[in-house]
Amino acid sequence: MLIRAFAVLISLVVLAGCSTPTRYIDPAADDGPVAMTMDYRDFEKAATDAVEDMLASGAVNNPDGGRYIMVVSRITNDTMQRIDTDQLTKKIRVALLRSGKVVTTTAVGLNGPEDAMTEKARELRDSDEFDQSGVQRKGTLQAPDLSLSGKIIQRNHKVEKEQQVEYYIQLSLTELSSGLAIWEGETPIIKRGSDKSVSW
Template structure:
């Protein structure tokens, strides 16, 4: 009995001693190990490059003044990973909003409104339960000028005992009035490491 208790305590001490301590990571100074899969650092880089290039090109400078209205179209994930493309898109949206040149509409989208409340709030018209002076009027929603679409791609290469994974984040900004691509950008992300590493 004593021997079993001692072994249990010893095992618990050894396991707790080997456990990795949880800690915060500063994204601005993250020099941790690089994985073969896409991570937040890759999305940060791609979003930063895309927005800086858009701003430098002048494509989001509205000649009529004011800000362009952008809608997010389809961002296709053609990699081997389950990637939430919203992580990339959100960073782009935030940066463009902060630039003062672009706002994003959440009232329309390929799969319906991102925020359904824009239309739900308008269903309150003529309801006797609501003060109509505060209900949104007809003709106040703003149609988008620009559409952001894109694709995430991946290609793996075996190099002896190592592997190289080539990612490509491709983005297009389309003028909805003409259907013309006003801006296109591509961020290559290439990683090389052990052939035993998993990239999905």
């Protein structure tokens, strides 16, 4: 029994020694293999394309000066993968915030506020336990001007002995006062590789 346990331990040590070592990857200089699934490079490209096009189009230039307030609406995942669409929207939000033209509200959303503390903090009104001078007053929340919505689509095709996977990241920026889309964009990401590669 002891010999068998020792043999298993030796096998595990040998396997661990032969495995590929874990290492850091610099996202700005990653020339590693491309996956057929969507990875961080694809989200980076889609977000960069969208923000650059929004800024170039003038859609986020507020004629009244100051910054527009944007809310993130529904980004539908119509792919075979379990994608957290925040990977895309967070990059867009950060870039727009840094541009000085757009700020995102977290006080409202399709499924309730993104940051529930906005409402929770207002429940402190009239509480004897809190100094009311520091409690948020009524009428201070800012309503959104713009809404970002979109869809991520995946299409798979057989191309001779390979497979082609097409992703389309479609986004719309809607002016809430009029309901009109003041900007729309689509970033196609096309990958071709072995038909044995997994794309879900």
